[in-house]
Amino acid sequence: MRYRSRVVDEDLRQRLSSTGAVVIEGPKACGKTATARNIAASEVLLDIDENARQAVAIDPRLVLEGATPRLIDEWQIEPSIWNHIRRSVDERDQPGQFILTGSAVPADDITRHTGAGRLTRLRLRPMTLFELERSTGALSLADLLNSSRPACPDPGLTIQELVELIAAGGWPGHLRLTLKQALRANRDYLEEIRRVDISRVDGVRRDPDKVGRLLRSLARNTGTYASATGMAEDVGGITVQTVLEYLASLERLMIIEDQPAWAPHLRSRSRLRSMPRRQFVDPSLAVAALRTSPEGLLKDINLLGFLFESLVVRDLRVYAQAMDAEILQYRDSTGLEVDAIMYCADGRWAAFEIKLGTGMVEQGAASLLKFADRVDTDKCGSPSLLAVITGAGYGYFRDDGVAVIPITALKP
Incomplete structure (x- = not known):
């Protein structure tokens, strides 16, 4: 299927141009992965890639290497990766390094080391009538x-x-x-x-x-x-x-x-x-x-x-x-x-x-x-x-x- 443009697409681009990482949050099946893939240069899918999950257990930095922006899909499955992403953003000191997606808000203690100044959160919801091409947009x-x-x-x-x-x-x-x-x-x-x-x-x-x-x-x-x-x-x-x-x-x-x-x-x-x-x-x-x-x-x-x-x-x-x-x-x-x-x-x-x-x-x-x-x-x-x-x-x-x-x- 072709990618259906989303209202958040432009917001995502703008945030990546000024922030080290963007966390796309939303319910399962609302299109987070497809939206991120539309702009990402490389990816790792933690929900289906067992090798990647094993790599996180050994050295989380292994899964962070790749062309940027790099998509880390369903990151909350391996929550220990949060702090490594935060540190990597600090070390690289460049915007647009990572896109993280997640379909559940992790417990507060997981993100107690905040991403303030390094990460920004973007909410994705199910598609509107305009995105579904059922609104004329007049x-x-x-x-x-x-x-x-x-x-x-x-x-x-x-x-x-x-x-x-x-x-x-x-x-x-x-x-x-x-x-x-x-x-x-x-x-x-x-x-x-x-x-x-x-x-x-x-x-x-x-x-x-x-x-x-x-x-x-x-x-x-x-x-x-x-x-x-x-x-x-x-x-x-x-x-x-x-x-x-x-x-x-x-x-x-x-x-x-x-x-x-x-x-x-x-x-x-x-x-x-x-x-x-x-x-x-x-x-x-x-x-x-x-x-x-x-x-x-x-x-x-x-x-x-x-x-x-x-x-x-x-x-x-x-x-x-x-x-x-x-x-x-x-x-x-x-x-x-x-x-x-x-x-x-x-x-x-x-x-x-x-x-x-x-x-x-x-x-x-x-x-x-x-x-x-x-x-x-x-x-x-x-x-x-x-x-x-x-x-x-x-x-x-x-x-x-x-x-x-x-x-x-x-x-x-």
């Missing part, structure tokens, strides 16, 4: 934040096609699969997580049955503010402490990525809520955990709405990262919520409501305007963009200043 998020007014025709993706994209997910390996095969692969992926990976990541045995029940609870609560206590009750036969431990392990495997709360200065006396929103790194994992299908999703519009939000948050996270920004969410004591807040390092911010159907645009716009009126713009600045992101329809700019953006027309 609207640029960067341009919209710079006051561009959206105007584009309906991209033409049907609701059935959109639901299939949610169920299949943004996994590069699925590009060659049928939908049925992709659904099976996602279920197998979670099966491996619950039976093997979640125990291996900590070195602590986890009960596969309880992990499976927790994954289903997470799936049912995708896009909500479910607490560990609530999930313990939902799962049954499991303590709150065990839920917290399992969640921490799933975070280290990077298959869940909760959406933090934004805490702006407000004009009103509303109290902010700090609970994160529960999210899988890709909505297809929620579909797999529930063992449902596109047909099943079309019969449960409420669940489908939450999973569509999850898909949009996935894409926004990728696009925001390219702009040195993060994706947050907002909720206050009056019940006012905003699905996604994009907060940039330079202080600019944008707010998004996510609505699967175009019939909900009016409601979304009203919520955004109400929210914007509560934010103390003297301290936070005025929003660079207020937008309702939809599953279909035209892209346009409303008279009240709210943009309407079909997700199938969006690019970074």
Whole structure:
């Protein structure tokens, strides 16, 4: 298969031009190795090369020799190599020496000798609709934040096609699969997580049955503010402490990525809520955990709405990262919520409501305007963009200043 360009490609090149090593982190099967190989000059694959693992045990420097940038794939399998890479970067004193990839965050003691100034971390997530070539790219998020007014025709993706994209997910390996095969692969992926990976990541045995029940609870609560206590009750036969431990392990495997709360200065006396929103790194994992299908999703519009939000948050996270920004969410004591807040390092911010159907645009716009009126713009600045992101329809700019953006027309 040809390499599909990723949004992080340019970021990776820039980081290699200024830093000794780049650590690409992300869940299994999101395309880390292919992305690194696209720019690497040599490689060693620790997950499949037994000779390389033996060499690390004898002298880790042996596997570091090679044309640069040199890819060290799944480096956390031999974590002792971390300090040798760090020292090698110091000795060579040149940028672009190594690309490390890993599908699990190692224990803190492994990287206690930090790579500050030597290594930089780059997050890779499953592919966006634009990377999957299912978005026309008619609207640029960067341009919209710079006051561009959206105007584009309906991209033409049907609701059935959109639901299939949610169920299949943004996994590069699925590009060659049928939908049925992709659904099976996602279920197998979670099966491996619950039976093997979640125990291996900590070195602590986890009960596969309880992990499976927790994954289903997470799936049912995708896009909500479910607490560990609530999930313990939902799962049954499991303590709150065990839920917290399992969640921490799933975070280290990077298959869940909760959406933090934004805490702006407000004009009103509303109290902010700090609970994160529960999210899988890709909505297809929620579909797999529930063992449902596109047909099943079309019969449960409420669940489908939450999973569509999850898909949009996935894409926004990728696009925001390219702009040195993060994706947050907002909720206050009056019940006012905003699905996604994009907060940039330079202080600019944008707010998004996510609505699967175009019939909900009016409601979304009203919520955004109400929210914007509560934010103390003297301290936070005025929003660079207020937008309702939809599953279909035209892209346009409303008279009240709210943009309407079909997700199938969006690019970074």
